[in-house]
Amino acid sequence: MLRQYQLVDRVLSYDPEADEALLNRAYVFSVNAHGSQKRASGDPYFSHPIEVAGILTDLHLDDETIATAILHDTIEDTVATPEEIERLFGPNVARMVDGVTKLSRIEAQSENERAAENLRKFLLAMSDDIRVLLVKLADRLHNMRTLHFIPSPEKRRRIARETMDIYAPLAERIGMYEFMKEMQSLAFKELEPEAYESITKRLDALKVEGEDRILKIASGLKLLLGRNGIEAEVTGREKHPYSIWKKMSERHVSLEQLSDIMAFRATVATEEECYRALGVIHRRWPMVPGRFKDYISTPKRNGYRSLHTSIIHAENMRVEIQIRTADMHAQAEYGLAAHWAYKQDSVRPDTQVSWIRDLIEILDHAESPEELLEHTRMAMYQDRIFAFSPKGELIQLPKGATPIDFAYAVHSNIGDQAVGAKINGRVVPLRTEIEQGDQVAILRSKAQEPQANWLNFAITGKARAAIRRHIRHKERLEMVALGRKMYDEIVHRLPTPAGDSALKDAIKRLKLADEGALMDAIARRKLTDAQVMEAVMPGSATGAEAAPPPQAHAIDIKGLTPGVAFTLSEDCRPVPGDRIVGVRHPGKPIEVHAITCAHLSDDDEDWVDLTWGDKAEGGVARIAVTLKNEPGALGAVATLMGQHKANILGLRLDNRDTTFHLNTIDVEVRNAAHLMKLLAALRAADAVSSAERV
Numbered sequence: 053m054l055r056q057y058q059l060v061d062r063v064l065s066y067d068p069e070a071d072e073a074l075l076n077r078a079y080v081f082s083v084n085a086h087g088s089q090k091r092a093s094g095d096p097y098f099s100h101p102i103e104v105a106g107i108l109t110d111l112h113l114d115d116e117t118i119a120t121a122i123l124h125d126t127i128e129d130t131v132a133t134p135e136e137i138e139r140l141f142g143p144n145v146a147r148m149v150d151g152v153t154k155l156s157r158i159e160a161q162s163e164n165e166r167a168a169e170n171l172r173k174f175l176l177a178m179s180d181d182i183r184v185l186l187v188k189l190a191d192r193l194h195n196m197r198t199l200h201f202i203p204s205p206e207k208r209r210r211i212a213r214e215t216m217d218i219y220a221p222l223a224e225r226i227g228m229y230e231f232m233k234e235m236q237s238l239a240f241k242e243l244e245p246e247a248y249e250s251i252t253k254r255l256d257a258l259k260v261e262g263e264d265r266i267l268k269i270a271s272g273l274k275l276l277l278g279r280n281g282i283e284a285e286v287t288g289r290e291k292h293p294y295s296i297w298k299k300m301s302e303r304h305v306s307l308e309q310l311s312d313i314m315a316f317r318a319t320v321a322t323e324e325e326c327y328r329a330l331g332v333i334h335r336r337w338p339m340v341p342g343r344f345k346d347y348i349s350t351p352k353r354n355g356y357r358s359l360h361t362s363i364i365h366a367e368n369m370r371v372e373i374q375i376r377t378a379d380m381h382a383q384a385e386y387g388l389a390a391h392w393a394y395k396q397d398s399v400r401p402d403t404q405v406s407w408i409r410d411l412i413e414i415l416d417h418a419e420s421p422e423e424l425l426e427h428t429r430m431a432m433y434q435d436r437i438f439a440f441s442p443k444g445e446l447i448q449l450p451k452g453a454t455p456i457d458f459a460y461a462v463h464s465n466i467g468d469q470a471v472g473a474k475i476n477g478r479v480v481p482l483r484t485e486i487e488q489g490d491q492v493a494i495l496r497s498k499a500q501e502p503q504a505n506w507l508n509f510a511i512t513g514k515a516r517a518a519i520r521r522h523i524r525h526k527e528r529l530e531m532v533a534l535g536r537k538m539y540d541e542i543v544h545r546l547p548t549p550a551g552d553s554a555l556k557d558a559i560k561r562l563k564l565a566d567e568g569a570l571m572d573a574i575a576r577r578k579l580t581d582a583q584v585m586e587a588v589m590p591g592s593a594t595g596a597e598a599a600p601p602p603q604a605h606a607i608d609i610k611g612l613t614p615g616v617a618f619t620l621s622e623d624c625r626p627v628p629g630d631r632i633v634g635v636r637h638p639g640k641p642i643e644v645h646a647i648t649c650a651h652l653s654d655d656d657e658d659w660v661d662l663t664w665g666d667k668a669e670g671g672v673a674r675i676a677v678t679l680k681n682e683p684g685a686l687g688a689v690a691t692l693m694g695q696h697k698a699n700i701l702g703l704r705l706d707n708r709d710t711t712f713h714l715n716t717i718d719v720e721v722r723n724a725a726h727l728m729k730l731l732a733a734l735r736a737a738d739a740v741s742s743a744e745r746v
Contacts, residue, residue, distance in 0.1 A: 053099040054106045056080075062109040063118055070115040078119040078141060085130040093201035100194060101125055107190040117183045120148040124187055128153045144181075151184035152191065185222065189231050192219045196238040212242035227356045230385050233292050240294040251293045255313075266290075269371060270316055273333070277318065280332045282325050288316040315372040319381055323348060326375045330359050333373060337363040340370060348380075350438050350446065356384055440491045449486060449512065456482045456506050459494045460515035467518060469496040483509040501526075527641075528572060534642065535571030538660065542574075542581050543588060550588050558587035577636040620671070624649035625746075627671030629724025634660035670720065672701060673727050677715050677734060678741040681708070685739035686715070692737055693719060696730050712741055 054062075056079045063070045082098050089097035105121035119141055126132040127149060138146035196215055202208050216239040223232040241248045266288040274286040291313050320329055326348060343362035351357045358376040365371045376384065439447050439458060447461050455475070460467030472495040473480055479495075486492060502522040510516050543550045555567065562579070564570050573579045585592045624646040626632050631647040636659075644662060645652050679685040693700060702718035721727045727745065734743035 053095070054102050059102065059105060059109070059118075062106070063115060066109075066112045067114065074115055074119050074141065074145075075122075078122040078145075081132075081140065082122045082126060085126045085132050087130075089129065091198065091201070092203065093198055097125075097129070100198075103194050104187070104190045107193060108186065111186070113183070113186065116142075116144050116148070117187060119145050120152065120183065121187050121190060123149050124152040124191060148181060148184050148187065151181070152187050182226075185226065189219060189223050189228065193231055193235060196235055199238060199242060208242050212239040215239045216243065227352070227383060228385075229356075233295075236294040237292050240297065244297070247297055248293055251296055255290055255293065255296070266314060269314070269365060273316060273318060273373070276336055277320075277329055277332060280328070282320055282329050282332065284325075284329060285319045286316060287319075288314060290314055314369075315374065317374045317376070317381070319376060319378055321377065323377060326359050326377065329375050330361060333361065333363060333375075337365055339363055343372075348376075352448075358384060437486065437488045439486050439489070442491065442493045447492075452511050453486050454483055454509050454511070455480070455486065455492055455494060456510045457512040457515045458486060458492045460510075460512065460518055462494070464518055466494055466496060467515060468502055468522065469498060469500045470494050471497045471500050482506070528568070531575040532568050532571040535573070535575035538574050539571060539584065542584050545581075546585060546589050546592050548589070554588050558584070561587045575636075575642070576640075619643050621645045621649060621651070623651040625672055625674050625718075627673050627721055627724050627727060628664045628669055629727075632662045632664065634662045636660060669722055671723070672718055672720050674716060674718050674746040675727075675731065675734075675743060676706075676746050677717055677743045678712050679715060680739050680741060681711055681713055682739065688737060688739045689715075689717075689734065692733055693730065696726075696733060697722075698726070698730050716746065 056076065059079065060072055060075050063075060064072065079102070082101050086096070086098040086101075091097050091100060101122050101124055104124065105118050108118055108121050123132075123137060123141065123145065127134055127137065134146055134150055137149050192215060195211065199208055199211060202211070215235050220232050220235040220239065223229075223235060270286045270288040274284055277284045277286075296313055318329055320326055340362040343360070345360040348357050348359060357380045358374050360372070360374055362370055362372045437449055437451055437453065439449060439453075441447060441462065445462075447458060449457055449461060455473035456467060456470055458473070459470040470482060473482055473484070474493040474495065475484060475486065475490050477491075502519045504519075504523055506519050507516060510519060555570075559567060559570050562570065562573075562583075564573065570579075574584060619641050620626055621643055626644055626646040626649075632644050633647050633652070634642040634644050635652070636642060642660065642662075677689060679689065690700065699720040700717060701720055704716045705713060706716055707714040719727075719730070721730060731743050731745065734740050
């Protein structure tokens with residue numbers, strides 16, 4: 053453990069103007085506050101924050117950040133208060149200490165909720181001051197270095213999984229690759245101990261055989277570049293165990309089959325020499341197609357800049373080479389921390405952490421802990437591609453992204469109003485996958501709104517969170533509208549009319565937030581009719597049957613939205629014009645059936661009479677068509693449906709013999725009358741033996 057004077061001397065060695073008194077006060081306060089507390093290793097607890105501070109001195113961080121590291125566990129694990137920290141160390145340190153604090157006393161129902169709430173608070177604090185993230189990453193790194201002292205295997209695995217899922221990707225996103233690699237290796241050792249041991253043993257064996265090979269290749273590269281007038285420092289290394297295991301898993305190959313386990317770095321003086329060195333190397337050895345990446349002209353979102361290439365060296369051996377300047381290397385090793393300045397009038401490099409703003413927007417949109425963790429991991433994990441707006445703005449997206457992801461990356465309003473897209477000048481559907489370097493233009497309409505089916509192809513956390521938020525909002529509006537009509541039907545059965553004051557009293561008795569919450573609860577069947585009657589007029593529901601009588605008036609729902617507040621039954625597939633009824637299930641959307649549906653039951657069902665709204669048009673019906681087994685029969689049916697303006701959405705061959713074959717067809721029609729005309733036309737066709745609605 054670093055002694056007090058050693059820690060202070062470290063900071064003063066790179067920042068002579070640092071506040072020495074602040075560091076000394078923080079050191080003494082932490083030692084006194086943690087007192088006789090011990091870690092799982094048996095060491096004094098205060099050794100942990102001191103070691104975290106030591107890690108951050110290697111990054112040459114400012115005195116406030118070092119003080120925060122020394123104090124980061126005092127609020128959580130000692131009797132120290134935020135007010136005391138602010139009084140002794142100033143508002144900046146107090147705010148950062150509060151941001152780093154893990155808040156373990158949060159009341160939560162599940163591990164996911166605890167993890168999500170911690171992540172939520174941490175990201176919000178981090179968005180205000182990125183130094184919070186730097187302290188947190190150093191804290192996690194030291195905890196991982198001492199993970200083996202924790203006796204509980206379940207706790208070790210939980211911490212390792214959290215590190216792999218959240219903290220290593222966070223380190224990668226701000227370019228702190230050394231932190232990322234060490235965290236991944238330590239987590240991998242805990243999560244996959246057998247794989248870790250196997251790969252490590254084989255790497256050790258290869259190292260004995262190939263140590264001279266690494267030196268030989270590095271010397272050869274340096275000599276080659278020198279002969280061409282480029283002075284370079286060349287170093288070589290083997291990739292770390294987790295990186296190798298990941299490649300083995302992705303490519304389904306053994307370690308022996310993995311040819312690119314060696315990586316070399318050439319550090320040159322200028323950006324121009326980076327490209328000259330690349331040309332020299334490619335002239336000497338053949339390049340592996342598809343493995344060249346230019347992160348100098350198009351840096352990664354975390355600011356990482358370098359040239360990457362893979363070549364086929366002697367004996368058909370693949371070798372990865374990175375070419376960069378010394379400044380680029382500092383950025384690559386320590387990322388955002390390499391150039392973060394905290395003195396007055398310094399400029400915060402917010403462009404390096406713009407992705408954090410996306411995470412903050414996800415916080416606003418995510419409803420459940422699982423959704424927050426899912427979207428956050430999406431935002432941090434996926435490999436990136438680059439696409440351009442029509443004005444030439446560079447937009448970074450994960451691989452597999454579609455125009456809907458692009459639209460939301462530009463602005464939420466553009467995503468909400470997207471109706472189509474142009475990729476490289478060609479109109480394409482919103483589900484089209486964007487390729488590296490594509491130019492994307494979003495086609496918009498103010499009448500458009502997010503669609504539920506966008507979730508099938510939107511992959512960014514920001515897009516999915518925004519779409520889900522809109523769907524929930526629309527669902528609530530429709531549920532409130534439905535609940536209001538059902539409420540009117542319920543109070544119609546009361547002995548005497550109920551006024552507005554009775555409604556307000558009912559909301560209070562049921563302990564609901566407002567009138568909308570009451571209507572939503574009624575529509576979702578969270579409240580029975582008897583409970584509502586009793587709340588509105590106490591004593592009115594005495595002796596009432598559990599199942600209420602059917603409504604006296606049909607509920608007219610306009611603009612029925614499948615998949616949101618209502619779902620159309622897959623059993624009978626009702627279309628406008630059919631007589632319909634809704635079935636309520638606790639906590640689920642209303643399920644709309646045709647009144648003739650064979651799957652409707654009088655037992656244990658809560659029915660709601662429904663009618664189609666005036667503007668209801670369009671639905672998907674399923675029909676069974678028996679065709680003669682002759683050439684052109686199916687084509688004739690398709691042509692006939694096209695003539696009748698019916699759109700085929702799905703077709704399945706169910707049975708076939710020498711004479712006939714039975715097809716089930718899902719067809720989009722305007723209404724029931726349109727469907728009847730279509731069936732009549734099919735039955736009259738020579739190729740059709742029979743046509744019936746399923």
